[in-house]
Amino acid sequence: QSVLTQPPSLSAAPGQMVTISCSGSSSNIGKSYVSWYQQIPGTAPKLLIYENNKRPSGIPVRFSASKSGTSATLGITGLQTGDEADYYCGTWDSVLSVGLFGGGTKLTVL
């Protein structure tokens, strides 16, 4: 069981909006930046969001994120079939000095 808690799965229709939550604690999300990753099955993860809410170049504005206290949220608007993937939050635990990933959320766009 992951230290960072995400919903295992979500589904939504094309064009709709979805939010994915990531819950941690004061020693990890509460103290460190949160990143979000998208992983298409069979491929390596891809950085989607860094430093809580910043998008790398090439990531559409449809993807946004925020952090409040010990929780973080990824939002995707205007869902497309190509957004079907697994999404992971990640951060550093400054007390344990270990990296952490959430358990992942499988997004289905139907």
Add this chain to the structure above:
Amino acid sequence: QVQLVESGGGVVQPGRSLRLSCIASGFTFSSYPMHWVRQAPGKGLEWVAGMWSDGRGIYHADSVRGRFTISRDNAKSTLYLQMNSLRGEDTAVYYCAREPPNGDLKCDAWGQGTLVTVSP
């Protein structure tokens, strides 16, 4: 362009050892912290180990501490993972990943992964 290429995976018996390598190109390897992340079949991502750019910060997950060791050779732009006393639960695709400084596990480049299978 930035490229990370892992190698060294394969099938190994429980209790044996394996060393993974990750050759970096397209950036100044010595300036970046690096990580190993694994993914068991059908499971999520698991952080395994991380090492700061100067080699002074070395960290391992509880699940591998004492058995796995991360290291790097900045002159060869290569990251390593020495895996000893392998167990079935170590079966996974192992990725190396680059983290820009002060990133808090902000991994902006990943290799394609190398599969390690631990089986009798």
